[in-house]
Amino acid sequence: MDIGVVVIVVVAIVGGCFYDAMKMRYKYQHLASGKGDKEIQEELQKVKTRLAALESIVTDKKYQLNEEINRLNR
Incomplete structure (x- = not known):
């Protein structure tokens, strides 16, 4: 095989x-x-938006009160 052909193929x-x-x-x-x-x-x-909704639920006083009641009932 000619070297020129090999060079062309490689290039x-x-x-x-x-x-x-x-x-x-x-x-x-x-x-x-x-x-x-x-x-x-x-x-x-x-x-x-979802995170803000969850934060408002968790920081709500009613939610915290429900959690404390549930802990006392256990």
Whole structure:
């Protein structure tokens, strides 16, 4: 086999791998740049709302009184 053919094949393979790597890098940079950010922010807002509701329940005096009564009944 001629050395020129081997060099061309190796360059083609390495070039193809480099091209695929750059394409994947661009894709993940594009995704990380904010396309999915809106969904994450919406989910975070939902979690914050639920946490605030749970905090208000736990800090409620009626809840604390019920817990003390339940402990005494045990």
